[in-house]
Amino acid sequence: MDSLLALIYPNRLLIGAVSVVLFGALAFLGWCRGWHHTARRHPRSTAVVAATILAVGLPGAWYFGSPLFVRTALVEPPPNVEAAALPTVSKAKSSLAAASATSTPAPTAPSTPAATATVALQALAGRFVGADDFHFARGQARLIETEPGRFTVRLENFSVRNGPDLYVYLSPDPRGYARAAAELGRLKATDGSFNYQVPPGVRVDRAMSVVIWCKAFSVQFGAAELRA
Numbered sequence: 001m002d003s004l005l006a007l008i009y010p011n012r013l014l015i016g017a018v019s020v021v022l023f024g025a026l027a028f029l030g031w032c033r034g035w036h037h038t039a040r041r042h043p044r045s046t047a048v049v050a051a052t053i054l055a056v057g058l059p060g061a062w063y064f065g066s067p068l069f070v071r072t073a074l075v076e077p078p079p080n081v082e083a084a085a086l087p088t089v090s091k092a093k094s095s096l097a098a099a100s101a102t103s104t105p106a107p108t109a110p111s112t113p114a115a116t117a118t119v120a121l122q123a124l125a126g127r128f129v130g131a132d133d134f135h136f137a138r139g140q141a142r143l144i145e146t147e148p149g150r151f152t153v154r155l156e157n158f159s160v161r162n163g164p165d166l167y168v169y170l171s172p173d174p175r176g177y178a179r180a181a182a183e184l185g186r187l188k189a190t191d192g193s194f195n196y197q198v199p200p201g202v203r204v205d206r207a208m209s210v211v212i213w214c215k216a217f218s219v220q221f222g223a224a225e226l227r228a
């Protein structure tokens with residue numbers, strides 16, 4: 001269904017005009033043939049047919065059509081890190097590989113007084129590109145190390161075509177979705193800036209893109225290739 005909408009979208013004005021003309025022609029034909037008199041003679045049958053059409057058609061039309069005009073917005077603060085956790089950019093790059101090189105956590109030093117919070121250190125970033133004219137996406141994706149071995153994906157100044165079942169993935173393919181992609185969660189909003197924690201065990205050293213993916217129809221809406 002979503003692929004069909006992508007084909008229809010470039011010709012939406014023409015298709016809309018033709019649909020209005022066809023509906024008017026059908027109504028005129030029904031009037032000329034006296035279909036309205038038949039409906040009046042059989043009110044119960046007419047009511048059952050009309051109720052069935054509405055019961056099936058309205059929920060379906062809302063499910064598939066509402067994403068075209070329903071928008072949501074969310075702004076979350078950017079993630080922070082402890083000042084002592086990531087002192088240099090070089091450590092951020094090395095920790096991408098270290099986060100997945102071993103399955104056992106490194107021994108931690110004894111606890112010290114609370115460190116001063118600072119801006120999170122960005123490891124990788126990229127700009128969103130829509131899959132096509134219909135499935136647009138724009139904004140920036142950032143892969144951020146919030147503490148040694150822990151990462152957050154942040155979408156900033158983000159906007160995407162709404163869809164019925166959109167999720168965010170961290171993919172090993174720079175072009176977008178792949179079967180080995182890690183699911184980060186359902187898309188929180190169509191517009192804004194918000195965060196997703198990368199689950200433990202995800203190979204962040206293989207992360208090549210952040211993807212907006214429709215699970216219901218297996219359609220990619222947009223992707224941001226991640227680069228240092």
